[in-house]
Structures are given as C-alpha cells and as structure tokens.
Amino acid sequence: MSSCSCCEQSSKESQQVATITALLKIVSEESRLKILCILRAGDHCVCEIMEHLELSQSLISHHLKDLKDIDMVSDEKRGLYVYYSLTAKGKKVTDLLFELY
C-alpha cells in the first residue's frame, strides 16, 4: 500500500492481517470449527471426536494437526488415547468467534 491517511498504521496492520488470515484460514473450515466446538465442552480423544463428527480417523488427525500447528489445541497422551484440549488461545479465539452470532 502507498502511504496515506488510511494506511498510516500500515506496517502494524499488514502484520496483523497476515497473522489473522493465517489463523482464520484454519478455523474457517467447518469440520475444524466443529472440533473446536466439541473441545469447548472439555477434553476429548480422537476416537470420541470421530463418533461426534462421523469423519475418518485419518482426516480428524490431519485437522487436529492443523489446529495444533497454530496453537489452538494441545494434546496429551494418557494410556492408549491421545486427549486434545483447547489452549488458552483456542479458548479466547473460539469465544470471540461465537460472539459473532
């Protein structure tokens, strides 16, 4: 952007834009947002999420990896299962999103 009244904060804002879009691109997918929605109610392992969403195990793992990469969820292995939960950032973002409507 060239410099003018509406882009004075451009360096800060363009950084924000990049960060926000990176996050939203992941969250704007219906299955992934549903996963976040499920995790709002508490920790769940992958097989529990499978039952809720009726998606393949592989696909859910991929989605969870995407969500983990942007620090929206964290995982912890207990016995045979891997439990996923929202991070602080995950809680903040999902709370904000569900305020939209």
Add this chain to the structure above:
Amino acid sequence: MSSCSCCEQSSKESQQVATITALLKIVSEESRLKILCILRAGDHCVCEIMEHLELSQSLISHHLKDLKDIDMVSDEKRGLYVYYSLTAKGKKVTDLLFELY
C-alpha cells in the same frame, strides 16, 4: 453429532458453525481482509482500492462482490465512481477480528 453432554446445544451450535464458517471463508483471504482494513478508514471507490493494493481491477471487483454477498460491505454509485463502505456488520466483524491480536 450424536446427542451427549457436549452437543446438547447441537442444533443451535451447528447452525452457528455453518454461519460462522461461511463468513470466515470470505474474510480469511489476505486481499479481502486488506480491503476491509482500508474501508475501516472510510469509503473508497474501486480505483482507490486498486492503488492501495496493487491488484487488478477485475480481481478487486470479484473480492468486493464476495464481501458484498455476505453483507460486509455496501456500494453506492456517485457519478462515475462506485464507493464502497463497511456495513454495520462489517464494522462489528472487523473490530472483533482485530481484537484477536
């Protein structure tokens, strides 16, 4: 989802999920979010947005149409130019998004 403690509000939430993802899919694109960012500073016509973003006229028109379809922006023709501005919803959503960081 099957019915259980974490999906009791499922019908309401799954409706929300669909609505939210529909909106985020449009907003999560960098050029479109930049356009919203520009419009936060006030009304702009297409050629002004072009100068800011260095994108083709056609591409910007397509993006603006997408944003208009989800009621984030509105347009008004004055003379030879079409001026775009944020709707109330557009203001609310962008304000919320920029609160994320």
Add this chain to the structure above:
DNA sequence: CAACTGCATGAACTCATGTTCATATAGTAT
C-alpha cells in the same frame, strides 16, 4: 453521436486445500 472511463461479470486456467489410502508407530493385552 462517438469515444472514453470506471466497474462488473463469466469462462478458463492455475494453484491451494480437503480427502482418501496405505502404512508406520507406540502403547496395551494375551
């Protein structure tokens, strides 16, 4: 009127992303 400007639109193309498939790994149970 004709020529020009600003913007919109649809089709074609390209590239990114969701999905599946096959397979690998780690832990558990027998």
Add this chain to the structure above:
DNA sequence: ATACTATATGAACATGAGTTCATGCAGTTG
C-alpha cells in the same frame, strides 16, 4: 513375542478457490 488398538503421517487424488482474460454495460465528456 504376537496380536491388537489408537493415533500419526506422507503421497496421491479430487475438489474448490484465487487469478487472469476478454468482454459488456452504465455513465461521462467532448
């Protein structure tokens, strides 16, 4: 150790989304 369960991962495929190109339309100017 063997067999089994839960999860992860990478490659291949399929679909969707961003981009370009050509063109059309409305309003303006001379």
